[in-house]
Structures are given as structure tokens and as C-alpha cells.
Amino acid sequence: MSNQDKTISTLSHRARRTRYTLILAVSIIAALTIIILINLIVDRGFRSLSEQASPATRYLRYDFTATRQYSLSPQTLKVLKSLDNDYRLITVINATTPQEQRVPELVNEYKLYTNKITVEQINPTSDVKAIADFYDQLEGRYTKHLGPITQTVADGQALVSSVVDQLNPVVEQLKELAQSPEVKPNRTLSQLFASIVLNFSQQLKATEDINGTITTNLSTPLPAYQSAKSAIVNRLLEFDSVILAETISAFDKLSRSRSTPPATADAMLKINKSLNIVRDEIRRDVTKLQKVQSYLPYEEVRAAIQAKGFVAILADDEARIIPVSKMYRELPAEYTAAAGEPELGFIGEEQLTGSLISMSFNPPPLVIFVQSDGQDAFGEKGMYNQVGARLRTSNIQLAQWNPIPANSMDTLPKIENAQHTVWVVPAFPALDVTNPQHATIQAARDRTAQLIKERIAKGDSALVMMALDPLKEIASQNPIIAYLNKSWGIYPENDRVILSEQVQGRDTFAGTRFKITEWPTSLPITQSIKGMSAAALISSPIKLDDVEGIKQFAIMQITSPRMWTYKDFTDSTSYRTAEFDPETASSHFIIGVAAEGSPKSEAVSEIENESTAITTDNAENNRIIVTSTYAWATDFITTNADPNLTSQGQNQADVFGAAFPANSDLFVNSIYWLSGNDDLIAASPRSQDLRRVGAMTENGIFYSRLFLIGGLPIFVFVLGIAVWSIRRRD
Incomplete structure (x- = not known):
């Protein structure tokens, strides 16, 4: 062999050694990375579980389902970690169906994350003595009241x-x-x-x-x-x-x-x-x-145990019974199974966690919806049934008040002593002097503004929703805006609308609909909905001014590269043909603000009809939330499964998942925060039940098929040729 051949052989050998060394190093790094990731996952699960969990459960369990079907929601985990009292969860179920079997499995999850919960399983058919002892214990809890x-x-x-x-x-x-x-x-x-x-x-x-x-x-x-x-x-x-x-x-x-x-x-x-x-x-x-x-609690418990299967939650001084039937919601008839049986959606975690939350309230908070336009908040024609149902699950009391009748101040809902009250004030109809009801609406608005000022001064909170008013009066003449601006430094500029350039086909138009995906993280209200989307239909910007003793936090903001505001209305729809205005342009606008502190304002007492200074009785806990997009919490959005928010998608969220789940969570979180229950705010079981990955578009399906049919084989072929060429040179 010549010296040249020896040199080539030596170089080839060195190249192979180098390549093999690199491959070995990459393999070692990959193996170490996998081991570290597995350890991180196991450690995370280990830390979240209580000592009651078995070693196998503490190290080997992980939920890979799209909807986290076998995991508790962040809100539930937060509630479990904050429990101060001991609770017994007793399932009285003869689990013969898949629906019934799922309930004990869910209850067992609760004891894995806290030492404050013990779980007992009773089969009413076979455990005769156990069920008899349970009934005796349950009745004994109420002897002194009966x-x-x-x-x-x-x-x-x-x-x-x-x-x-x-x-x-x-x-x-x-x-x-x-x-x-x-x-x-x-x-x-x-x-x-x-x-x-x-x-x-x-x-x-x-x-x-x-x-x-x-x-x-x-x-x-x-x-x-x-x-x-x-x-x-x-x-x-x-x-x-x-x-x-x-x-x-x-x-x-x-x-x-x-x-x-x-x-x-x-x-x-x-x-x-x-x-x-x-x-x-x-x-x-x-x-x-x-x-x-x-004794009403006894009668409620007695009636609930008549159900076929239930879960009992027992504390030292209170008991709750949740029938299995209430842990499922029946989906619409058009989504029944082939055999004709109705499809059921599982809401067991929502019911159990809601009961644990409600048992910590004494007395429970009261939420009063102001019927600004005279319409019901709940019921057949109600606009807030979905969020109302979620609040009721947590034992939050709901009421509504109509400010339109002249004697409405005599019909205010009863508020118990020490009961924290949150007033939800939807937008009033825009004032129009040509409207025969102009004076009535104006009087109702003024009456509501005065009431909110007085109630906040007494320690209540409020969620105020403003709407676009293209024919708006001078801002100082609107008592609600005047109060928000002077006392809280919040000024909704609802005489203008936020627009963005949007494309439909080949046409460009000024659009008012926005999808919110980026959330400020200064408050827990929005921290728990990170990664979720919300819809804002018609919004106005909110301007903030510094006020001594008031802290302000943005909770809703919309972002887009080409946005501007428009207020030169000739009619209520003239904005649709508006062109981009650089002078009012901004990359983001605030449309929702939370504030807390000690507001001071001048108010006119309806009783004495004289100017008096209102100073809060509970300065540390005065809170208010103001939004300038009024429809964001209505059933039209919270129950809608269609990203385009069509009427066909309304009431389909239980079937397909809400298109904008953050709207509902944002409202419920706001009520928790306004009522001083910040520790209850986290991603809820209902939002966890929604898939984060949406359906593929037609273009996505086309390109995926193209890659699988043509791209992947070509890639494998090219890779094979490359490997063959390298081996041939070696």
C-alpha cells in the first residue's frame, strides 16, 4: 500500500471515529434530556399529590387526554390546597353504568391532592349496615334543629x-x-x-x-x-x-x-x-x-338522598348531597346516540368543587344584576343564564333589580348583614331625545348611578359595562361616567368605536369584532385564562387617569397592527365605511379595567336632596371593574360554539366546546375578585373540558394530505439516497 493510500485510509478512519463520537454524544445528550424531562414530569406530579396517594400513583400517573379528562382543574387544585376544615366525601352508588362508575373515580382524585379530604365508598345494595350507619349519622347532625x-x-x-x-x-x-x-x-x-x-x-x-x-x-x-x-x-x-x-x-x-x-x-x-x-x-x-x-337544610339533604346514587360532602357543621343525575348535563336531542339514548356531558368536578367553595361562604356573596334595559338577566328570556348557572354552582346568590319603574328604590333585593354584594350593571340604552322613553331611561340611569355610588361607599363592589353611544351627550352629563372618572380615574370614551382593517375575500373593511388572546397578568382574574380566547364585538377605548388612593389594572385589551378609533357618526352604522386614521391609530386599546382603593366623590342623596361627601366605610376592599364592550358575558357568546358567532352556534358550547371560553371564565373570575374571594380564581373545570386545539381548516387538511401523500415519500426517498451516497463514499 502506497503512502497516499495509507493517508486516505487514516483520514477515513478518523472521519468515522469523529462521526461515531458525535452520534454517541448526541445520543447521550438525547437520553439525558429524556430522563430529565421524565423526572420533571414525575416530580411535578409528586409535589401536587398528597401523602395519601400510593407510591405507584404518585410516580406513574399522567394524563395525556386532550381535555384532561382524568385530571383535576387548576381551580379545583387551588381550592383543595386552601381547605382549612376536614371533609368527608361519601359516594352512595351502585355503579352499574359507565356514567355511575366515573363518579367514584372522580371522588378518589380529590383525596390525592389534600390531607383534608377522606373518601368512603358505599354500595347501597350490598353494604346494608354501612348505609344504615350513614343515614343514622346524617340524621344525628340535625337532631338539635328538628x-x-x-x-x-x-x-x-x-x-x-x-x-x-x-x-x-x-x-x-x-x-x-x-x-x-x-x-x-x-x-x-x-x-x-x-x-x-x-x-x-x-x-x-x-x-x-x-x-x-x-x-x-x-x-x-x-x-x-x-x-x-x-x-x-x-x-x-x-x-x-x-x-x-x-x-x-x-x-x-x-x-x-x-x-x-x-x-x-x-x-x-x-x-x-x-x-x-x-x-x-x-x-x-x-x-x-x-x-x-x-329545618330547611335537613329537608334539602333528605330530598337529595332519594336520588338513585349520590355523593355526600360532610363538614363539621354542614352537609351537601349531590345526586349523580346532577353530575351530567343532557346534550341537545340532535346529538343523541344511534340507539336513541341522550348523550350526557360530565360536570361532576364542577359540582363537587362548587360545593366545596360554597361550604366556605358564610354568608354567601350576593350578585345583583341591574336590568338596565328592563330585560331579565335569567330565565327563558335572560341574557346571563350561562354565567348565572356557574355562580349558582358555587352557592353565590343571584338577584335582579329593575331601575326603570319610578318606585324601583322600594323593590331593592334584601341584603343580609355582612353579606358582600356585587352589582352587575349592563349598559343602558343610548339616550335619544326623539325616543318617547328618553326621560324614563335617563331617570333609571341616574337612579342607578346614585345607588352604585352609595353602595360602593358601604363596601359593595360593582361590574359596570358601558356600550357605544354614537349620539352621546356630553360626558359630564352621564352620572355613571362622571363617577367613574372622578372617583376611580376611569374614563370610557364610548362616543367612539375601535376599528381595525379586516379582510373578507378581496375586500377590506373596517371591522369591530376582535379576538383577545393576550391577557395582562397583574391580577389573578386574567392569570387563570392565559392561553384561552375571548370575543369582543363592539368596543370603545378606556382612558385612565391617576387618582390618589386608587390602583388600576388593565384586564382586557385588544391588539392589532392597524387599529384606530372613529367617532364621526352620521348614523349608527356609518363606521363600516370608515378609512384608516393615523391620528387616532394605536397598536393596542384598553377595553377592561379593574380598580381598587378608597374612592371619594360628591353624591346627591335622593332622600335629603342635598350634596354630601361619600367616604367609604371599608377602604381596603373597595373594588370595581369597568368594561367598554357590553355583550362579552351574554349567552350569545358564552354558549356559542361557532368562531364566527352565528346564531346556529348558540347553545352548542356543551356539545362542541365554547368558541371563546375566556368570556365566561373572565366574568366568573371578576365576580370572585369583586367579592374578595381571590383564592378561588383559577382555570375552572368547565374551561378545562374544552379542547385547546381547534378543528383543521380546509387548507390545513389539503396541505396535510399533500405532505402525507407526496411530501413524506419524497423526503424518505431523498434521505435514503443521501445515506446510500455517504455509505458508498465510505
Whole structure:
């Protein structure tokens, strides 16, 4: 071999060694990286689980499902870590269906993340002694509260016995009278007495039997005391009105008839006297019975355990029962399975976590929706049913108030002592002097502004939604804007609308619809919805001024490279043809602000009609949120599954997931923050149930197919040629 060949061989050998060394180094680095990542995942799971979890569970569990189906939501984890009291979660379920089996699995997850929860599983079919002991313990929790109602039921049974004892001799008198020589030959009187005796005897027997029925029912676990009392009252009232009253009326009429023998008439009057004594006793004692009511928490628990399967949450002084049926929501009929059975969406975590949250409230916060336009907030025609349902799950009380009637201040919802109240003020209709209702709407708006100022001064909070008002009056004449600006340094410029250049096909137009994906992180309100999207339809900018003692935080802002504001309205839709205005252009606009501090303002008392300085009673906790896009929390957006927000997509969020889940979470988080429950704010179970990856577009599907059919084979072929060429050179 020549020296040249030796040199080439040496170089080739060195190249192979270098290449193999690099491959080995990369493999080692990749292996170490994988090991580190696995350890990070395991360590994260280890730290989040409590000591109650088994070693296998603490190290080997991880949820890779798209909707985190087998993981608890951040909100639940936050609630579990903040628990101060011990809770028992008891499932009473004969798990024979997949739906029922999922509930115990969910309950077991809760004990893995906190030492404050213990879990018990009871099969009501096979664990007879366990279920009996559970019912006894449950009833024992309410013994001290049930004294009045148990005594009332006993008094009712005694009243029934007294009535029966007094009327049994009357029945015998009626029978003797029916067989008397004066009555028996008279066919009319004879038939009448026969009918009265039969009805009287049957109804008296039915009244007597109710005592036995109630005694039997009271021997069952968690007796229905309220139902027992109602049964006694209804039976006695029915007997009084149907039998006693009609008998007395008939005898009174017959006793005055000339065709009735005198002896028979006298006997009828004596019977009526006895019946009237019994009637007086019934009406007097029934009135007493009606005044006593059973202990409501006991009756709620008793009614809930009648369900087929439930979960009981027991604390030291409170109990909640969640039927399995309430852990599922039925999806629309058009999405039923092939066999015709309705599809069910699981909301068990939302129910359990909501109950744990509600058990920490004493008293629960009150949220009052102001009916600015006179429409209901809840119900068949309500606009806030979705967010309202979520608040009710957490035991937050809801009410609504209509400020439009002149006497509306007399119909304010009742607020308990020490109950934190949040006022939700949707936008009032734009004022228009040509509108016959102009003066009425203006008076309602002014009345609401005065009320909000006074209530915030007393420690309440408010969520105020402003809307575009293209024909707006001077800002200082709007008392709501004047109060927000002077006391909080928040100035909604709702005489102008935010526009952006948007493209549809080949056309460019000024659009008002924005998708919000970037969230400020200064408050927990928005920290928990990072990565989620929200929709803002028609928005106005909010300007902020410094006010002593007030801290302001942006919570909603829209960003786009070419945005500007427009206020030169000739009509309410003239903005659609507006062109880009560099003078008002900005890359971002604030449309939602939260503020806290100690506001001071001049207010005019409606009672004394004089100017008075309002100073807050609770300066540290005064909070307010103002948005300049009013429809963001309505059902039209929160229940809509269509990214284009069409009417066809409304009420489909439970099926396909909300197109903009952040709208609902932002509202609920805002209520938590305004009510001082910051520790409850986190991504909710409902938002976790939504897939973060949306459906592929038609273009995406086309290019994916193109890559798989042509691109991938070509790539593999080229890679093979490259490897073959390298090996051939070696």
C-alpha cells in the first residue's frame, strides 16, 4: 500500500471515529434530556399529590387526554390546597353504568391532592349496615334543629286523634237518626242521611288512618317531617271544608224546612253544635301547625338522598348531597346516540368543587344584576343564564333589580348583614331625545348611578359595562361616567368605536369584532385564562387617569397592527365605511379595567336632596371593574360554539366546546375578585373540558394530505439516497 493510500485510509478512519463520537454524544445528550424531562414530569406530579396517594400513583400517573379528562382543574387544585376544615366525601352508588362508575373515580382524585379530604365508598345494595350507619349519622347532625318540627308532627297526630274521638259519637248519632221513625219513612230524608253517614264514616276513617301512615314513615331513615306535617294539615283542612262544612250547611238548611219533623230538626241542631266545636278546634290548632316549618337544610339533604346514587360532602357543621343525575348535563336531542339514548356531558368536578367553595361562604356573596334595559338577566328570556348557572354552582346568590319603574328604590333585593354584594350593571340604552322613553331611561340611569355610588361607599363592589353611544351627550352629563372618572380615574370614551382593517375575500373593511388572546397578568382574574380566547364585538377605548388612593389594572385589551378609533357618526352604522386614521391609530386599546382603593366623590342623596361627601366605610376592599364592550358575558357568546358567532352556534358550547371560553371564565373570575374571594380564581373545570386545539381548516387538511401523500415519500426517498451516497463514499 502506497503512502497516499495509507493517508486516505487514516483520514477515513478518523472521519468515522469523529462521526461515531458525535452520534454517541448526541445520543447521550438525547437520553439525558429524556430522563430529565421524565423526572420533571414525575416530580411535578409528586409535589401536587398528597401523602395519601400510593407510591405507584404518585410516580406513574399522567394524563395525556386532550381535555384532561382524568385530571383535576387548576381551580379545583387551588381550592383543595386552601381547605382549612376536614371533609368527608361519601359516594352512595351502585355503579352499574359507565356514567355511575366515573363518579367514584372522580371522588378518589380529590383525596390525592389534600390531607383534608377522606373518601368512603358505599354500595347501597350490598353494604346494608354501612348505609344504615350513614343515614343514622346524617340524621344525628340535625337532631338539635328538628325539635320544633318533630313536636309539631306529634301535636298534629294528637289533633287527629282528638278529632276522631270527638266525631265517632257523632257518627253513631247520625246512624241512629237515620233509623229513627221520623226519618226512615221519609224517602228524601232517608237517602240524604244515608249519604251523609257513608261519606262521614269514610272520610273520618281516612283521617284516622293518616296517623298510622305517618308513624310508619317516621320510622324510615331521615323521616320527611315537613311532608308529614303537611299531610296532617291538608287532611284536616280537607275534612273540615268537604265534610264538616257541607254537613253543617245541609243540616242548617233542613232544620229550617217545614217538611222536617221537629224532633229531627232539634237533633240536627245538636249535631251541628258538636261539629262546630270540632271545626273551631281544627282551625285554631291547624293555624299553629302551619306556623312551624322544618329545618330547611335537613329537608334539602333528605330530598337529595332519594336520588338513585349520590355523593355526600360532610363538614363539621354542614352537609351537601349531590345526586349523580346532577353530575351530567343532557346534550341537545340532535346529538343523541344511534340507539336513541341522550348523550350526557360530565360536570361532576364542577359540582363537587362548587360545593366545596360554597361550604366556605358564610354568608354567601350576593350578585345583583341591574336590568338596565328592563330585560331579565335569567330565565327563558335572560341574557346571563350561562354565567348565572356557574355562580349558582358555587352557592353565590343571584338577584335582579329593575331601575326603570319610578318606585324601583322600594323593590331593592334584601341584603343580609355582612353579606358582600356585587352589582352587575349592563349598559343602558343610548339616550335619544326623539325616543318617547328618553326621560324614563335617563331617570333609571341616574337612579342607578346614585345607588352604585352609595353602595360602593358601604363596601359593595360593582361590574359596570358601558356600550357605544354614537349620539352621546356630553360626558359630564352621564352620572355613571362622571363617577367613574372622578372617583376611580376611569374614563370610557364610548362616543367612539375601535376599528381595525379586516379582510373578507378581496375586500377590506373596517371591522369591530376582535379576538383577545393576550391577557395582562397583574391580577389573578386574567392569570387563570392565559392561553384561552375571548370575543369582543363592539368596543370603545378606556382612558385612565391617576387618582390618589386608587390602583388600576388593565384586564382586557385588544391588539392589532392597524387599529384606530372613529367617532364621526352620521348614523349608527356609518363606521363600516370608515378609512384608516393615523391620528387616532394605536397598536393596542384598553377595553377592561379593574380598580381598587378608597374612592371619594360628591353624591346627591335622593332622600335629603342635598350634596354630601361619600367616604367609604371599608377602604381596603373597595373594588370595581369597568368594561367598554357590553355583550362579552351574554349567552350569545358564552354558549356559542361557532368562531364566527352565528346564531346556529348558540347553545352548542356543551356539545362542541365554547368558541371563546375566556368570556365566561373572565366574568366568573371578576365576580370572585369583586367579592374578595381571590383564592378561588383559577382555570375552572368547565374551561378545562374544552379542547385547546381547534378543528383543521380546509387548507390545513389539503396541505396535510399533500405532505402525507407526496411530501413524506419524497423526503424518505431523498434521505435514503443521501445515506446510500455517504455509505458508498465510505
